[in-house]
Each structure stands twice: as structure tokens, then as C-alpha cells.
Amino acid sequence: MTSADLSALLNREQAQAELFDLLRIPSVSADPTRGADMARAAEFLRAKLAALGFAARVDATAGHPVVYAEHLQAPGKPTVLIYGHYDVQPEAPLEEWVTPPFEPTVRDGRIYARGSTDDKGQAYAHVKGAELLLSQGELPVNVKFLLEGEEEIGSPNLEAYLREHAAELKADVILISDGSRFAPDVPTITYGVRGLSYVEIHVQGANRDLHSGSYGGAAPNPINALCEIIARLKDDQGRVTIPGFYDGIDELTADERQMWASLPHSDEAFAASIGVPALPGEAGYSTLERLWGRPTLDVNGIWGGYQGEGSKTVIAAKAGAKVSMRLVPGQDPERITGLIADYVPKIAPAGVSAKVVPHHGGRPFKFDLNSPFNKAANRALKRVYGREAVFARTGGSIPIVAAFNDILQAPVLFVDLGLNEDAPHSPNESFAVQDYFNGILTSAYLLQELGQ
Amino acid sequence: MTSADLSALLNREQAQAELFDLLRIPSVSADPTRGADMARAAEFLRAKLAALGFAARVDATAGHPVVYAEHLQAPGKPTVLIYGHYDVQPEAPLEEWVTPPFEPTVRDGRIYARGSTDDKGQAYAHVKGAELLLSQGELPVNVKFLLEGEEEIGSPNLEAYLREHAAELKADVILISDGSRFAPDVPTITYGVRGLSYVEIHVQGANRDLHSGSYGGAAPNPINALCEIIARLKDDQGRVTIPGFYDGIDELTADERQMWASLPHSDEAFAASIGVPALPGEAGYSTLERLWGRPTLDVNGIWGGYQGEGSKTVIAAKAGAKVSMRLVPGQDPERITGLIADYVPKIAPAGVSAKVVPHHGGRPFKFDLNSPFNKAANRALKRVYGREAVFARTGGSIPIVAAFNDILQAPVLFVDLGLNEDAPHSPNESFAVQDYFNGILTSAYLLQELGQ
Structure with a gap:
């Protein structure tokens, strides 16, 4: 037939x-x-x-x-x-x-x-x-x-x-x-x-919300601290800084990279399709490589303090974020979750405590x-x-x-x-x-x- | 009498x-x-x-x-x-x-x-x-x-x-x-x-929320970007990095510093009163000096992406924060608001746009x-x-x-x-x-x- x-x-x-x-x-x-x-x-x-x-x-x-x-x-x-x-x-x-x-x-x-x-x-x-x-x-x-x-x-x-x-x-x-x-x-x-490790980061400052006038400058601010922690999770090359994060990764082969490079893909068209002026990401990899063959770390949600209309001069007691890491072959979700759970408390600025609460993972x-x-x-x-x-x-x-x-x-x-x-x-x-x-x-x- | x-x-x-x-x-x-x-x-x-x-x-x-x-x-x-x-x-x-x-x-x-x-x-x-x-x-x-x-x-x-x-x-x-x-x-x-400059920072990434699996690694993440911006607003000495921020400040006099140093104040008791293990702040100044005589930058609220129960693998289109700066004599609130409004777009990571929306100020x-x-x-x-x-x-x-x-x-x-x-x-x-x-x-x- x-x-x-x-x-x-x-x-x-x-x-x-x-x-x-x-x-x-x-x-x-x-x-x-x-x-x-x-x-x-x-x-x-x-x-x-x-x-x-x-x-x-x-x-x-x-x-x-x-x-x-x-x-x-x-x-x-x-x-x-x-x-x-x-x-x-x-x-x-x-x-x-x-x-x-x-x-x-x-x-x-x-x-x-x-x-x-x-x-x-x-x-x-x-x-x-x-x-x-x-x-x-x-x-x-x-x-x-x-x-x-x-x-x-x-x-x-x-x-x-x-x-x-x-x-x-x-x-x-x-x-x-x-x-x-x-x-x-x-x-x-x-x-x-790709696999997934999805966690929450919780940061605790003072034991109650504080007035930012009475305490600002001396009391730790858990939102600022959370932002510092998140900023420290990646370096200026877009690489995740968690020690051991890239260990054991099944690196892309030359054949794969060549195969993907030959696909009809345009960074300009991709950026235009989502309305952004540039495509930041891990240095040394093409967009398709970053999407399909490299791990990521993205904050999926963040919260803390006053989010309503107008202004409130509060130093919040706590702040949090949801963070997901897409994983590639060679990375085990449970191991990666353990690594970030160990790392976050170590990079927390003075005055606050930070912990990682695991959500779920996928291989x-x-x-x-x-x-x-x-x-x-x-x-x-x-x-x-x-x-x-x-x-x-x-x-x-x-x-x-x-x-x-x-x-x-x-x-x-x-x-x-x-x-x-x-x-x-x-x-x-x-x-x-x-x-x-x-x-x-x-x-x-x-x-x-x-x-x- | x-x-x-x-x-x-x-x-x-x-x-x-x-x-x-x-x-x-x-x-x-x-x-x-x-x-x-x-x-x-x-x-x-x-x-x-x-x-x-x-x-x-x-x-x-x-x-x-x-x-x-x-x-x-x-x-x-x-x-x-x-x-x-x-x-x-x-x-x-x-x-x-x-x-x-x-x-x-x-x-x-x-x-x-x-x-x-x-x-x-x-x-x-x-x-x-x-x-x-x-x-x-x-x-x-x-x-x-x-x-x-x-x-x-x-x-x-x-x-x-x-x-x-x-x-x-x-x-x-x-x-x-x-x-x-x-x-x-x-x-x-x-x-x-102290005076006050209260603003919001708004960061825009893609033109819509994106799936963090399909786009993670290539699309800009406005929450990560917002965290980087906030982290960059202070250096590792706790000083605000906005150019010109400290210009013209009426510095504390030796008499004032001596007067405050003689007050019955204990950092340990102050930290204990709010339940924190340390009092971070601007290097080179005592706690009372930081509270009364030095300017601050505190995030009072932050938001973006998914904040509900469980997990959602989204790269948000936008994120925002409320930021207040307490000011000391010599700092004009309108000038400071102008400085941060100029600075934030310049330190925004590639792929996102960031702007400052002024709220209110006080001298x-x-x-x-x-x-x-x-x-x-x-x-x-x-x-x-x-x-x-x-x-x-x-x-x-x-x-x-x-x-x-x-x-x-x-x-x-x-x-x-x-x-x-x-x-x-x-x-x-x-x-x-x-x-x-x-x-x-x-x-x-x-x-x-x-x-x-």
C-alpha cells in the first residue's frame, strides 16, 4: 500500500x-x-x-x-x-x-x-x-x-x-x-x-510588620533580602550560581547543536512574537538550546508587604517567591531541590532567615x-x-x-x-x-x- | 513660682x-x-x-x-x-x-x-x-x-x-x-x-504571561529583573547606589554623633525587641544614626506572577514594587524621586523595560x-x-x-x-x-x- x-x-x-x-x-x-x-x-x-x-x-x-x-x-x-x-x-x-x-x-x-x-x-x-x-x-x-x-x-x-x-x-x-x-x-x-524542580522561598525578617519611618535603616527588610537572594541565584552570564547545579548534565552534542542551528528559527521573530526587545539568557547558547537543552531558573510569583492602591510605609515581616527550575537530562529533581534548599539560607543577607519549601518535581x-x-x-x-x-x-x-x-x-x-x-x-x-x-x-x- | x-x-x-x-x-x-x-x-x-x-x-x-x-x-x-x-x-x-x-x-x-x-x-x-x-x-x-x-x-x-x-x-x-x-x-x-520619597517600580517583560516550560531560558522574566534592579539599588555596604543620592546631605556633626552615642541604647536589646538576629544597615553608622540621620531605601511591597496556593509555571508579563526612601536634611524629595526615576531604567536587565511612578514625598x-x-x-x-x-x-x-x-x-x-x-x-x-x-x-x- x-x-x-x-x-x-x-x-x-x-x-x-x-x-x-x-x-x-x-x-x-x-x-x-x-x-x-x-x-x-x-x-x-x-x-x-x-x-x-x-x-x-x-x-x-x-x-x-x-x-x-x-x-x-x-x-x-x-x-x-x-x-x-x-x-x-x-x-x-x-x-x-x-x-x-x-x-x-x-x-x-x-x-x-x-x-x-x-x-x-x-x-x-x-x-x-x-x-x-x-x-x-x-x-x-x-x-x-x-x-x-x-x-x-x-x-x-x-x-x-x-x-x-x-x-x-x-x-x-x-x-x-x-x-x-x-x-x-x-x-x-x-x-x-525538560524536568522541573518547583520550590518556594520564604524570608522572615522581624517578628511583626514595622513602620518604615521608625525602623527603616536599622531593621532588616525581608523583601529587599528576597530580591538580593533571587538576584544572587544567577550570575551576569545568566548561569545559575547554585553550587553543583550543572554537575552531571548530559551536555548537548555537536550533532544536536548543528541540527538545531539549521532549523528555520529567527531570534528577531521570536522576540517580536512576545513583544520583547531582547532575549536574555545563558551566555554561550542559542535560543533553541536555551529552550530545549539548558536548565533555567525562573521566578513564577513573588509577594510581600503592601500591594494595594496608594502607599503604606511598612517594612513587612515576611516575603516569599515561587521559583521553578527547568531541568535537563543528567539533573535529578530531588537533588536540585536539595541544592537550592541548602544554598538559599547561605546567601540570605544578615538579619533575615530564609528557607526553601519544596513543591514538586518532574524528571x-x-x-x-x-x-x-x-x-x-x-x-x-x-x-x-x-x-x-x-x-x-x-x-x-x-x-x-x-x-x-x-x-x-x-x-x-x-x-x-x-x-x-x-x-x-x-x-x-x-x-x-x-x-x-x-x-x-x-x-x-x-x-x-x-x-x- | x-x-x-x-x-x-x-x-x-x-x-x-x-x-x-x-x-x-x-x-x-x-x-x-x-x-x-x-x-x-x-x-x-x-x-x-x-x-x-x-x-x-x-x-x-x-x-x-x-x-x-x-x-x-x-x-x-x-x-x-x-x-x-x-x-x-x-x-x-x-x-x-x-x-x-x-x-x-x-x-x-x-x-x-x-x-x-x-x-x-x-x-x-x-x-x-x-x-x-x-x-x-x-x-x-x-x-x-x-x-x-x-x-x-x-x-x-x-x-x-x-x-x-x-x-x-x-x-x-x-x-x-x-x-x-x-x-x-x-x-x-x-x-x-526624615523626609520621604515614595515611588513604584513597574517592570514589563513580554506582552502576555508565558508558559515557563515553553519560554523559560529565552524569554525575559520581569520578576527576576525586578529583583535584580532592587538588589542593584544598594551596594554591599548598605549604601544606596543611585547616582547623586547622597549629594548635598547635611552630614551629622561630631557633636550629634557623640550625643547620640551617649544615649542608653543597646543594639542587642533593639534587635531582640523585633526578633531579628542582626541589624543590617549602612556601614559606618550606628543604629541610631541610621534611624535618625541617614537616608534609607526600603521596599514596602512587591508583587508579580502567581501568589496563590500550589504552583503555576508562568513567566509573568509584569511585576512591580513599592519603594520608599527616607530622606535627611539636604535631600529634596522631588530631586531624589527624579534621580531614581532616571536610574531604574538604566539598570534594568536586557529584555525588560522598567519605569518609576512617583507616589508622594515629604521634606x-x-x-x-x-x-x-x-x-x-x-x-x-x-x-x-x-x-x-x-x-x-x-x-x-x-x-x-x-x-x-x-x-x-x-x-x-x-x-x-x-x-x-x-x-x-x-x-x-x-x-x-x-x-x-x-x-x-x-x-x-x-x-x-x-x-x-
Whole structure:
């Protein structure tokens, strides 16, 4: 079966109509009034997969249900577990939507609807990809679908589900399409995610708020002290000063740096896209290297003293900040959390005490660029787009990767089908119609290639 | 008339009973339901002063009324304007009061009541001081009382009142007792107040909040940048780095430094009183010098990003801080505000823009230590306490000083009668019975000394 054949066989009208039916279900996992819609979306997917010949069921969890389906008719061939989610972000602010979020509408070649790209459109492309192959015979690999309903609220019950069904979910590779390609017309394979250490810094000065007239100049000021601590956490080269922070990092290879340098990226365009005059960061690394392959330290929130209108002449008793560090392979979140917890009290200015309260962490991951899975994905994408895929990483952290890694002990293959301009999580979320159809073909070809 | 005479003549029971009557009136200027109580307190004072022979009246203002009274029977002698206020702070939190705030109660030699020290007790001591002298003949100077009802809400109508009645209020010196002596048994004359420049710093990064995973490492972080800016505003010696900040400062004299060094002050006790392990500050100056004679820069509030429970991985678009600088004689608030407004944008890290938004300012003041008024006050205090007065300054800023200086063009003489331990503005505010009686005698002697 050649690409031309499959592409010609795809009933695009039907594929779009089915996705629209799914998009019309307002499956907002964060909204407690939409439990029935969640169940309806799960049943929609179960019924569809069952109709394709999958053994499909809806499994209850402590939260929203999981759709599980398997089609295991390829003895001796690899098993692919396709993960996706049928829940969507809340639609607010509703008034900013040009057309209603749960009435999918095509404008300028894009399907506008909540969940169109994140992740109903991308997940359903795999359902339709399997269907396309099944319409011509058997699936070339064993396929399992795991479609959860709580991704947008942090997958609170997924890990327990994975543990409970670990044997059943066993796979050679876990395929996820829930993100963005590097650019339009650029097929992308994501082979790494950053980890995370998220902490709070608490600084205590006097035992009560003080009057800045009566005490200013002699009493320690915990806000000034907190600012000094934060300023000291990075040097003038943008490097994190925490001793040991960079120890053991899996440095970027010359090949990776060359590969990323050749990508169609413009610092000017990137800066303009977020409205800033410059892109500060760690010296010696390009913007993509800083985003994908280097650790960071960002303050995500800060507070202390008087924040209201007008003025209040107070020296606050305490101040605090939320600080997150994105981590790269070679950095262990717990070790990094320990390092900053040791370091902050040491750099606290005289007169105050400072401590670090850990929040949570997530491990960084990097998968083998040259694995047979990545190579198969590259071949499949080339058949759709007519060009080699870009091997990128993502700056974000995807906590479920650790769960898949630890519990299912299989590598993850990220084949993202969307684009940043789809505006996931925002009003007027969309998915290009062509990206949806390309996604279906990518899925079908990828299962073929994985079967080779 | 010797001190012993006056002291013997003072009817202490009567003096206390009258003050209690005044303290029972809940004249909380911030409470809009207590307008009648405000009027009652004003009338109480007017009637008392009228009974002493003063030409006394209650003048309406746009807010709470002013009590004005004058006794001008000392031709050729100086005119003393005694300023005080009959309004008090709100009594909340009520549950922390041991006895009700408007039922004055004596325990362990202290009168517990809202307003006991701030400022009914201190102001009424002057009324009783004048009465004590009048009971023996004429007043030795011309005396004017200006008792306002809005001090605790920022004296919003006082400046207009001063302008309207400038000719009538003309005086050679303005006497104020509305603060704390340096220590128990230490008579204190306060001859200087710090000024103030209060600004906000606003830092803008990207044009919207960004995801710290997708953008962290490349996008500018306005909170980190704000912290760097704030850290850069002081050097490692605790000196403010704003160019020109210290220019023109009226440096402390060797005499002043020696005088303050001899005061009964302990850094250890001061640090312990606010529960801090050390007292950081500008190198080369003692704690009292830092508090009274050196300028400061304190952050009074800071905000940015996510401040709620848990974690949010956001790079905020903006961050801000409220910053106040206490100023000393020789520093002009408008000039200092201009300097920081020029400087902050220059030290902003790459990628963000920073600007300063001025709030308000107040001028520093220092009065001549060796003026005849200060000398007279010292003699009067010596007659009461048997020791020389301490010449102190205060770290706070007293905005009405500028109004008195500009409109009435007379120096201010601060003869504080209270103590920090009186806990003005706090629950269980009190005034030592002995300090009240000493205040009455101080007032009488001071009028005598000023008449010499």
C-alpha cells in the first residue's frame, strides 16, 4: 500500500464530520457540572473503536473515566500504545470566541473549537489512521489506545490506572500526539522534555510588620533580602550560581547543536512574537538550546508587604517567591531541590532567615534519536510531508512521561500534529483541516513503518 | 513660682478624672458612624478652654472640626501655638483589649484607653498645664491651641485650615507633644524628622504571561529583573547606589554623633525587641544614626506572577514594587524621586523595560538644637525630671511639619510625653499616669521658660 493509495482512500468529509461530533461534546474535565458530557465523550470513543474491531471499554477511575481499547492481531509484531486525552480546557472567556467553542466551525481552512488541537483532533487522527488501515486489511502492528479524561487537570488518577493495568498496557513504544510541530510544513519528532524542580522561598525578617519611618535603616527588610537572594541565584552570564547545579548534565552534542542551528528559527521573530526587545539568557547558547537543552531558573510569583492602591510605609515581616527550575537530562529533581534548599539560607543577607519549601518535581527525559521508533516516525512523516522530520525537544515538562517510563518501562515517541498558532488553552483554539488529514495519514503510515 | 510649688498645686485626681471624661468619647475619625462623637470631643475641649478664659471655638472643616482657642494676654511675650489632635485610631481588634478601649482603666500605674497617649493624654496635658498657671495668675506667654480631629486619617483638611487662618495662627514657635520619649526617665526633645520619597517600580517583560516550560531560558522574566534592579539599588555596604543620592546631605556633626552615642541604647536589646538576629544597615553608622540621620531605601511591597496556593509555571508579563526612601536634611524629595526615576531604567536587565511612578514625598526637617525654644524646653524638662533632656531626631516623617513651616513659617518644637511602650495604634494603648502628670508640669514650666 503506497502513500498515494492511502491518501486517496481517506474519506475526508466523513473524517471531519466524526471529529465535529466529538468536538460538540463539552468534555471540560475541570467543570464539575459536566460529568455527563465526560461520560458521553468516553462512550463516543469506545463505540467508535469497538466498531473498528477493537476490544474497547470505558474504565471507571476515582475521577473521569479512561477509554481503553486494544487490537492485537499482529503476532510477532511490535505493540504500540497510543496515548491521548478526550478532556478539554475550560472555554472561558467565552466572549472572546468568534464562534461558540462547542460548535465546530471551519474558517480559512481551520477548525475552530475547544479541543480541536488539544487533544481531540490529534487523538482522533490516530483512531482514523487505524480505521484507514483496517479498511484495507489487518493492522500491521498490535495497537492499544489509552485515552484519558483528566489530562487538563493534571492526570491525578492516571498513575494509579497505569499501575493497576500495567500488564495489559505493556507496549514496545508509547505514541503521543498532543503538541506542536516546530513550524508549518515542518514535520517534527520531539525526543526530549525538560524536568522541573518547583520550590518556594520564604524570608522572615522581624517578628511583626514595622513602620518604615521608625525602623527603616536599622531593621532588616525581608523583601529587599528576597530580591538580593533571587538576584544572587544567577550570575551576569545568566548561569545559575547554585553550587553543583550543572554537575552531571548530559551536555548537548555537536550533532544536536548543528541540527538545531539549521532549523528555520529567527531570534528577531521570536522576540517580536512576545513583544520583547531582547532575549536574555545563558551566555554561550542559542535560543533553541536555551529552550530545549539548558536548565533555567525562573521566578513564577513573588509577594510581600503592601500591594494595594496608594502607599503604606511598612517594612513587612515576611516575603516569599515561587521559583521553578527547568531541568535537563543528567539533573535529578530531588537533588536540585536539595541544592537550592541548602544554598538559599547561605546567601540570605544578615538579619533575615530564609528557607526553601519544596513543591514538586518532574524528571527530564531524552529518548534515543536513532531508535527504530524515531526512524520509523521519520519515514512516515517523510511520506506525508515530502521532507525529513526535525528532531526537536520541548522546554516543557510532561509528568506522564515519567509514569510511562517507570510503570510501563517503554520509550515515548512524540509525533506532534498541531502548531503553536492553534492556540491550545486559549479562546478560538483551532486545528488546521489539512493538519488533521495529515495526522490521519501520519498515523497510518507510522503503524505501517513500525510494522516493518 | 518654683517647680515644687506647681507640683504641689496640681490636683491630680481632678486632672485624671477630666482626661477620663475625654477618653470615654470614642472619637474615631476613620469611622463614619462616629461623627457625633467627634463633635462631642471637640465641644468638650472648647468648653474646657473657654472656662479657662480662652477665646475658644469649634471651626467646621470639610471633614471633622478643628478646636481653636487663644489666650493673648502677654503683650511683648512670644506666642506659642500648641498643636494636638482629639481624634484617635480605630479600636479594632476589640477582642485583644484587656479592658474596653473607651472605658479608661488604671492598671499598674498606666491609663489603658484608646487615645490615652495618642494624642488625648499628651494634648490635654497642655490644657491642664495652662490651667495650672492660670490658677496662679496670668499666662507668661501668648498661647494658642490648635486641636484637630483628622490626624489619624492624614490631616486632609489641615493645610487648607492653616492657609485660611494663617494670620490668626501666627506664632513664634509651634509646640507638639504627640510622640515618644527616648526611654523612661529620659526627657526628650526631638529636633529633626526624615523626609520621604515614595515611588513604584513597574517592570514589563513580554506582552502576555508565558508558559515557563515553553519560554523559560529565552524569554525575559520581569520578576527576576525586578529583583535584580532592587538588589542593584544598594551596594554591599548598605549604601544606596543611585547616582547623586547622597549629594548635598547635611552630614551629622561630631557633636550629634557623640550625643547620640551617649544615649542608653543597646543594639542587642533593639534587635531582640523585633526578633531579628542582626541589624543590617549602612556601614559606618550606628543604629541610631541610621534611624535618625541617614537616608534609607526600603521596599514596602512587591508583587508579580502567581501568589496563590500550589504552583503555576508562568513567566509573568509584569511585576512591580513599592519603594520608599527616607530622606535627611539636604535631600529634596522631588530631586531624589527624579534621580531614581532616571536610574531604574538604566539598570534594568536586557529584555525588560522598567519605569518609576512617583507616589508622594515629604521634606526632611531639622531645627536648630541651640534655638531659644529648645533651650527653654531643656530647662523645663530639667525642672521636671532632674536631668538634661536628650536631643533626638525621629526616623519617621511628619507631613504637617512642612505645612507649619511653609504656611505659618515658624519652627516646630517637639516635646514628646509618651513612650514606645504606650503602644499607640495598638490594642491596649496606654499612658503612664506619672507621664501624664509630668506632662502637665512640663507644659506649665515650658510656658514659663518661654516667657523668660
